[in-house]
Amino acid sequence: MKNSTSFALHSTFSENCENSDLQELSNQRMKKAKVAYNVRNVSLEGTHFLSTKDTKPDAGDLVLAKVTTIGQHQRIELGSGRRAGLHIGDEIIVCYGSRYAPDQFEAYIPETLEACHLVAAGGIASKSINRHSRMKRATQILPLGLICNAQGGRVNINDWAIKPISNKNPKPFTVAVLGTSMNAGKTTTAAGIIYSLKNQGLNVAAAKVTGTGAGGDRWKMVDAGADIVLDFTDAGLTSTFGITMQQLETTFHCLMDNLSATEPDVIVLEVADGLYQKETADLIASDFFKASIDKVVFAAGEAMGAKKGIIILDREGYSVCGVSGAINASPLAKREAESVIDLPILQPKIMGELIYGFLQQKKTVTPLSSVQSA
Numbered sequence: 001m002k003n004s005t006s007f008a009l010h011s012t013f014s015e016n017c018e019n020s021d022l023q024e025l026s027n028q029r030m031k032k033a034k035v036a037y038n039v040r041n042v043s044l045e046g047t048h049f050l051s052t053k054d055t056k057p058d059a060g061d062l063v064l065a066k067v068t069t070i071g072q073h074q075r076i077e078l079g080s081g082r083r084a085g086l087h088i089g090d091e092i093i094v095c096y097g098s099r100y101a102p103d104q105f106e107a108y109i110p111e112t113l114e115a116c117h118l119v120a121a122g123g124i125a126s127k128s129i130n131r132h133s134r135m136k137r138a139t140q141i142l143p144l145g146l147i148c149n150a151q152g153g154r155v156n157i158n159d160w161a162i163k164p165i166s167n168k169n170p171k172p173f174t175v176a177v178l179g180t181s182m183n184a185g186k187t188t189t190a191a192g193i194i195y196s197l198k199n200q201g202l203n204v205a206a207a208k209v210t211g212t213g214a215g216g217d218r219w220k221m222v223d224a225g226a227d228i229v230l231d232f233t234d235a236g237l238t239s240t241f242g243i244t245m246q247q248l249e250t251t252f253h254c255l256m257d258n259l260s261a262t263e264p265d266v267i268v269l270e271v272a273d274g275l276y277q278k279e280t281a282d283l284i285a286s287d288f289f290k291a292s293i294d295k296v297v298f299a300a301g302e303a304m305g306a307k308k309g310i311i312i313l314d315r316e317g318y319s320v321c322g323v324s325g326a327i328n329a330s331p332l333a334k335r336e337a338e339s340v341i342d343l344p345i346l347q348p349k350i351m352g353e354l355i356y357g358f359l360q361q362k363k364t365v366t367p368l369s370s371v372q373s374a
Helices: 002-017 027-032 186-199 216-223 245-260 278-285 303-315 331-340 348-362 368-373
Strands: 022-025 048-051 062-069 075-077 083-085 091-096 105-108 116-120 124-131 139-148 173-179 204-208 228-231 266-270 295-299 320-324
Touching (some): 022 139, 027 091, 091 124, 091 139, 105 116, 173 303, 173 348, 186 204, 186 216, 186 266, 186 295, 186 348, 204 245, 216 228, 216 266, 228 245, 245 266, 245 278, 295 303, 295 348, 303 331, 320 348
Parallel strands (some): 173 295, 204 228, 204 266, 295 320
Antiparallel strands (some): 022 048, 062 091, 075 083, 105 124, 116 124, 116 139
């Protein structure tokens, strides 16, 4: 059997090599390359090829690239979460995607396998067209070719995505953390809520449903004690920037169903960027998202943003239970907000205690630890 398998792979390789755009990609070369976080779910075992045909890559396609200039991103995040230092000449395995990050880069998938940039530490190859003034120029990379499987087909992270599942369990109590913008303190807020709820003996599932693929937010939720954490990269997307409404809905339901299947007491969701970012605006206006959310916590850095965010969410019909995030760093900003907002402004862990109170009032959950000890 082993000989026949080897012969079959060798035959496939011989046939593919008739196309001069394909070359064998050795296991040794693959193992030496630094493999990014966004590629963590892809199995790179077995026979692979490198397609050097100058064609338009698709979102999620894996590419072997060489670092040519070190810029803003001096490290790449590996699947383990470790950030590996980058050096000129390093070969990295990343995937294509676009990026929308007001505090960092605006970038789009190039039309060809031209030189482009590493625009996120999680491993996104893209063409940077704008950057925040505090950012250095993006680290430059030279794509060496798209990674293909033994049959010569492109390898894409979507091939290894979790699948939608049929879930008959009741929807758990779900909290969404939204905010004014990038760096409003959404992840810190979500992590604090998770930590607090875990301390009350609850099983907590969490997800980041939109944004740019990188592990930093995920690891904060894991470190806070969440029993399971997923993000949109698990559902096969490198970024949610520019996706269709149908893709957004499919991704959201996939994440929610997979989280609900673990029978958590509560789900905590983080939505990237601010309320005016297109995909976030589309999401909060959608009936499917509204039907899934029981409470919203809003993260903001100052009073005006907090006030406007609550007005928008109230208009959309959400139950906002309080404000948290970066505003807690400034007593003056918090005092201003308290004068115009009739909601509690709390540190993330205290916000978690408030949410636990809502759960107790509704009597929607019984801590699993209590059931097991009974």
